[in-house]
Amino acid sequence: MSPPGIDTVPAVRCIVKLGGSSATEKDKFETLNEYLLSETAKQLREVFVRSSVRQLTMDWSRGSKADQASHMPEDESSPEILLDMTPFVVVHGAGSFGHFQASKGRVNRGDLAEDFVKAGFVATRISVTKLNHAVVRAFATECIPAVGVSPFCAGWATKNRQLVRENSADVQQLLQAGLLPVLHGDAVLDSGQGCAILSGDVIVRQLAFDLKPSFVVxxxxxxxxxxxxxxxxxxxxxxxxxxxxxxxxxxxxxxxxxxxxxxxxxxxxxxxxxxxxxxxxxxxxxxxxxxxxxxxxxxxxxxxxxxxxxxxxxxxxxxxxxxxxxxxxxx
Amino acid sequence: MSPPGIDTVPAVRCIVKLGGSSATEKDKFETLNEYLLSETAKQLREVFVRSSVRQLTMDWSRGSKADQASHMPEDESSPEILLDMTPFVVVHGAGSFGHFQASKGRVNRGDLAEDFVKAGFVATRISVTKLNHAVVRAFATECIPAVGVSPFCAGWATKNRQLVRENSADVQQLLQAGLLPVLHGDAVLDSGQGCAILSGDVIVRQLAFDLKPSFVVxxxxxxxxxxxxxxxxxxxxxxxxxxxxxxxxxxxxxxxxxxxxxxxxxxxxxxxxxxxxxxxxxxxxxxxxxxxxxxxxxxxxxxxxxxxxxxxxxxxxxxxxxxxxxxxxxx
Incomplete structure (x- = not known):
């Protein structure tokens, strides 16, 4: 699967940075701001996704609307489903997820050979992916075809804390498939010092350069x-x-x-x-x-x-x- | 960051496939088999990880041992931490996570342009990443430096359900960094039909070919x-x-x-x-x-x-x- 050709690359409308303080209660350890997250999901749906089924959710996991009552169409041939998404990308920060672990484990100092730093690295990734999962579910609940993309395993890496390896091509490919990639600030490998924190803001900047959206929010x-x-x-x-x-x-x-x-x-x-x-x-x-x-x-x-x-x-x-x-x- | 040179590539001891029926209650929707998961984590630690701190956990998130009582060493210079991991890889199946969503959404039939399939794809990824997160946490609790790697965003893809793009190089790099990559059966993009299910067994086979472990379990x-x-x-x-x-x-x-x-x-x-x-x-x-x-x-x-x-x-x-x-x- 090579990157899509120029003729099929969708024009990216917008890259949205969802601040850590917006999706989470910044001062309460690993606590979502469920109200703001849900409001944001509704706004993103209103602006970017046209769907003929108001109640359709794409979260079919335990604890979801689909689990509690049937908000799923009965089968795929259901004629009333019509989804039309304007290509956009979301990158979220960490807020009260990840920061404590990264700070305690001194992940941004980067000596992954130090076992305590390694523990902090593992702990940070557990925490930020927990938030990413919650954000993706909040979006999917609003019928946004969101998929989590962790920079750590999607080919993003730093050298002495500077971004040296990125992967906007795969993000582009997800947009082409009609999906919403949801990236996040992450702990990544660093070819200079071992590991580092790659902030969501830096990811947004790189994606903006590569994908050339109409604007960034x-x-x-x-x-x-x-x-x-x-x-x-x-x-x-x-x-x-x-x-x-x-x-x-x-x-x-x-x-x-x-x-x-x-x-x-x-x-x-x-x-x-x-x-x-x-x-x-x-x-x-x-x-x-x-x-x-x-x-x-x-x-x-x-x-x-x-x-x-x-x-x-x-x-x-x-x-x-x-x-x-x-x-x-x-x- | 290019793949590591031959001289620094660690010899992989083992690739472990953790069956979906082993990590989950296969017939109970999205239910972990916490006992077997915990037993497996303990066995993996016993065999592959030597650590001087029995109680050290690498899960510092809410609900973890570290959260309930302090099992974290007070600071990084704590002299008694010593971690020595024999390189190995874990790939887990989906069990009662993901299968329902993939089957209902007909993800393996692959027409991602069909909105219901797209919804199923999103729902499947939510479910399998939920399990991956739980597996990584169970391992981290046992002081195994586990990191989740979702094939979907790590460069794995199929064409007409056959694996055509893999990324063992990044797995190798994580091993070199002293981390345990935890991959899983996943819903991935398919350049022939749109999307498909990539099974954990196929991932194990490809990793075995590329990483040449001493044996596979x-x-x-x-x-x-x-x-x-x-x-x-x-x-x-x-x-x-x-x-x-x-x-x-x-x-x-x-x-x-x-x-x-x-x-x-x-x-x-x-x-x-x-x-x-x-x-x-x-x-x-x-x-x-x-x-x-x-x-x-x-x-x-x-x-x-x-x-x-x-x-x-x-x-x-x-x-x-x-x-x-x-x-x-x-x-």
């Missing part, structure tokens, strides 16, 4: 990017940021010159918080792919997934990070 | 291979079978000429039961790698994992399938 636990920690009462939401060749400028609102953007990073976030996110988002925008940062589960998230703010910002609350138009950065 | 829910369904009171355990160029002969006991081996296949076993197993086992033996078929969790399973019956069968109960010595098949 970061679903976070705050309404967008602020000039300082959002808990600060003086924090100002940055509505529009322009990027060019690694430089960036806040277009809206106009701030005093030299003001630094401060960010809020939880201590146990092994892969960096908002700062990493902005850096990755900026490099995606620099590549010509606009990025929307928005609060998970809100009506603004729904609009972002539709791509509406790209043509008409209106009353939309969130941050647009886009490539600068020539001369805009005043260089 | 099939852990099943019966004491070995019989001449007819083991439930038949006249069933005779076949102790030794010799194979050469696709022909095979029962060496012990000596049966009447022309007696056919009958087998017991559960109706919902989508990938074939004992018959597929014997065919795959015979082709592995034909390649010069002896195969032991034995009852999961028994003392005989422990001996099989040690490889003892290969040099001294003694009182061992099970089936040895091996390459014939020249002239043995009377040709």
């Amino acid at each position: 970061f679903l976070t636990n705050v309404p967008g990017v602020y000039d300082r920690p959002p808990s600060d009462p003086h924090a100002v939401l940055l509505k529009e940021i322009a990027v060019e060749d690694g430089d960036w400028k806040i277009i809206d609102p106009q701030l005093e010159a030299g003001l630094e953007v401060q960010t809020n990073v939880a201590a146990h976030d092994t892969t960096g918080g908002m700062e990493t996110k902005i850096a990755e988002a900026a490099s995606i925008a620099d590549f010509g792919i606009p990025v929307l940062v928005v609060e998970t589960g809100s009506s603004h998230a729904l609009e972002a997934l539709k791509g509406t703010p790209l043509s008409n910002r209106g009353e939309w609350v969130g941050t647009i990070i886009r490539k600068a138009i020539p001369g805009e950065l005043g260089q | 099939f852990l099943t829910n019966v004491p070995g291979v019989y001449d007819r369904p083991p439930s038949d009171p006249h069933a005779v355990l076949l102790k030794e079978i010799a194979v050469e160029d696709g022909d095979w002969k029962i060496i012990d006991p000596q049966l009447e000429a022309g007696l056919e081996v009958q087998t017991n296949v559960a109706a919902h076993d989508t990938t074939g039961g004992m018959e597929t197993k014997i065919a795959e086992a015979a082709s592995i033996a034909d390649f010069g790698i002896p195969v032991l078929v034995v009852e999961t969790g028994s003392s005989h399973a422990l001996e099989a994992l040690k490889g003892t019956p290969l040099s001294n069968r003694g009182e061992w109960v099970g089936t040895i399938i091996r390459k014939a010595i020249p002239g043995e098949l009377g040709q």
